[in-house]
């Protein structure tokens with residue numbers, strides 16, 4: 001391992017420790033613990049993670065994927081974003097199809113889902129009730145995205161999953177957001193920003209996000225790298 005890679009790994013792991021121990025938003029801190037305690041029937045035998053989540057992936061990535069926040073019974077249970085829920089199924093399948101991951105599924109931490117040239121993160125690190133963080137919570141969490149972006153210095157393309165992710169990305173790049181829509185491309189100071197509807201069950205089961213439109217986003221993202 002090169003000295004530079006060693007330093008990068010150290011820097012990201014201290015950031016990840018800070019995220020894991022963060023309790024800046026009282027509402028979210030108690031919510032994720034409560035969910036982890038109460039669980040849902042289908043996961044009643046699982047040990048929930050119940051802590052804020054850091055991003056994960058290839059620290060030399062050119063593609064950064066920004067989601068909204070961990071899901072209460074997905075990432076908040078498994079301890080990894082986009083893992084163990086239907087958004088994770090959609091993301092893992094397309095990532096693998098496009099050569100960004102080792103396997104086409106993301107079911108639990110340590111399952112062998114390894115990212116190549118991509119890093120996955122989110123605007124907010126604690127699962128919010130109804131997937132709706134408040135403005136203040138988004139503001140509280142923003143510095144983690146900023147620090148990640150500084151560390152991931154090879155990023156040339158940011159794929160934003162949903163409007164909240166797009167707004168957080170615009171704030172990160174210090175630009176005014178345009179009108180959010182699916183499969184749009186913006187260029188801000190040399191960084192390509194691509195927008196997509198979030199692959200949440202709500203969008204995929206209602207046909208708001210179709211597989212062909214999801215494919216189109218990744219085709220574009222790959223071309224821009």
Ligand code: SF4
Nearest residue numbers: 022024025052126141
């Ligand atoms: S949402 Fe972010 S800032 Fe708020 S408690 Fe969780 S990790 Fe900390």
